[in-house]
Amino acid sequence: MAGRQTDEAGMEPAAAVPPLTLGAVADRLMPHQLEVLGGFHTKGDEPGLPPGTATLLLIGPREPGFWQHLQAQPEWDGAPEPMDRWSRRVIGRLACDLGAKALFPFGGPPWHPFYSWALRSGAVWERPVRLLVHSWQGLMVSFRGALAVTQHLSLPEPDTAGPCATCPDKPCLTACPVSALTGAGYDVPACQTHLDQGGACMTGGCLVRRACPRSQTYARMPEHSAYHMRQFHR
Template sequence: MAEQVQAALDPHYLEVLGGFAVEPGEAGFPAGTRTLLMIGPKEPGFWPHLQTQPEWGEAHPVDRWSRRVIGRVACDLGAKALFPFGGPPYQPFYSWALRTGRVWDSPVKLLVHATQGLMVSFRGALALPQTLPLPAPAVQPCGTCAKPCLTACPATALTGAGYDVPRCHAHLDDPAGAACLNGGCLVRSTCPAGAGYARMPSQSAYHMRQFHP
């Protein structure tokens, strides 16, 4: 079944980033859920693929594409699809990610993944009625890291003290914030753990524009 899930995701440049077992009757999940799998972009190729899809060019293409594609995969597998967008209220993707043992909170609080670093993000989750074997827990990459994330933010908006959202927006309004706006958050892109993750600058720029229209 685990192979079947990944095989269903492969054509869409998506992958299982981690999962966890859900207790029978546990609150906060669709009835009958026994396994939750968290799904994110599989690189290289995710962004160019997305731009060939019918949703591209209309409003909120990434979320509408995620709904269609992950929704269909869920139907085919007898699962329920859950999404990080569409709130408030929001599904607690951040807390779920911590529960996988493959994603952690970083020194700047954003989530960090062993191979995708601070660039980790989710397009959806699959709530399955079966108890499935899960991706093994990984090693937190920050322990041995020099932690450049702590000092990378030119506006000191995202640091070990947390995330000052108004300060981040003010910097993005200033010409000095062009590098962040056009190439993505410098804190996220400085993460050594994510250095091998082929996220395209145009993809980061798109998400920054969503965050800061």
């Protein structure tokens, strides 16, 4: 009967660490109602990314169930910024476990360039109204963090077309009641003046973002959008 294998010094070899896969990261995110929204391979060491980063993964809310999950977390304690504190704990912990680094869209300035990173992910485009549109979350896409991973993970083929080319009516261009967010750009003061009056944008989220057909297939709760609108328009 063959004995256990040892190396020349008589030591048992260390158990092989399985290579990290996108599926393994997704499995770790799922219990936290988070998912990988896209990713890209770096071109070697890049400014703004931790040294040795080979793959950057963008992480965001997974629906249905994100809002209910968040409200059951210890950070939902009445103190400011519960979602950001929760994101730091959960994504930071996962990064430690995976030997990765966690990066966050909040906490600036300076800001990590999530918008530019998203455009490199193969699942997000900058479309008529400048906001980002995502393959399955539409204009409701947002990020809770990113994982900078030293391994070169296998990523899905990028979707080169995006949803806008086949969107006949492009409702995002005309949905803003005060034309603050159109193909001409984003007039933040005009938007804020409209929000002073309350209304549907404050209770259910930006009407432009909601108008996109892709957004409508993504089950973000109006209460979740209202939370962000209150942060945006205090």
